[in-house]
Amino acid sequence: KNEVEQSPQNLTAQEGEFITINCSYSVGISALHWLQQHPGGGIVSLFMLSSGKKKHGRLIATINIQEKHSSLHITASHPRDSAVYICAALPYSGAGSYQLTFGKGTKLSVIP
Amino acid sequence: NAGVMQNPRHLVRRRGQEARLRCSPMKGHSHVYWYRQLPEEGLKFMVYLQKENIIDESGMPKERFSAEFPKEGPSILRIQQVVRGDSAAYFCASSPGTGASYEQYFGPGTRLTVT
Numbered sequence: 009k010n011e012v013e014q015s016p017q018n019l020t021a022q023e024g025e026f027i028t029i030n031c032s033y034s035v036g037i038s039a040l041h042w043l044q045q046h047p048g049g050g051i052v053s054l055f056m057l058s059s060g061k062k063k064h065g066r067l068i069a070t071i072n073i074q075e076k077h078s079s080l081h082i083t084a085s086h087p088r089d090s091a092v093y094i095c096a097a098l099p100y101s102g103a104g105s106y107q108l109t110f111g112k113g114t115k116l117s118v119i120p
Numbered sequence: 121n122a123g124v125m126q127n128p129r130h131l132v133r134r135r136g137q138e139a140r141l142r143c144s145p146m147k148g149h150s151h152v153y154w155y156r157q158l159p160e161e162g163l164k165f166m167v168y169l170q171k172e173n174i175i176d177e178s179g180m181p182k183e184r185f186s187a188e189f190p191k192e193g194p195s196i197l198r199i200q201q202v203v204r205g206d207s208a209a210y211f212c213a214s215s216p217g218t219g220a221s222y223e224q225y226f227g228p229g230t231r232l233t234v235t
Contacts, residue, residue, distance in 0.1 A: 041223070051229070106168055107165045107176070108163075108224065110162045110164070
């Protein structure tokens, strides 16, 4: 069974700060999603990655398959980045290889 | 290309009533996944469907819950005789295929409140 752990659970930052959210998982995976959820809102997919690094605007996601670890970075954080960030792992193969396993989320608050 | 649509966005039901949640996948997507987010908990997989087929319902409670994805129309998650513990946000996602090559796109969710 895949366990997905995120840290920190809660994060408060000043506007402009560089932010890192971490995600580790326990079994081999084929891909990892980073998702964003605003309070009472829907879920937006930020990245899906299988290796290396992806960048979109001020967001950067990295993954180290050997170490079973991924990070989401936000550069020049802004109050509108305040949300819950969730990582979700897709198992490598076999039965249930479409079943995303989710971390509990990191609640980010960016203060002006 | 419209995204994944879910309706209603908010649903209030009394204990014992039925709840029907609808999910229209993105155009061209024939794979649908339902997830549940209980208050203060993470998202959990419920069921995976393709058109007219339930592929995996291992995450669904054994009783009162059912799902379908007919040839025409949206996918439906049906909860019979709702109880307070069913209060949660229910999200569906869709993809054009399954596995690491295919990203799942999420809908806005339906927030079910059982009174």
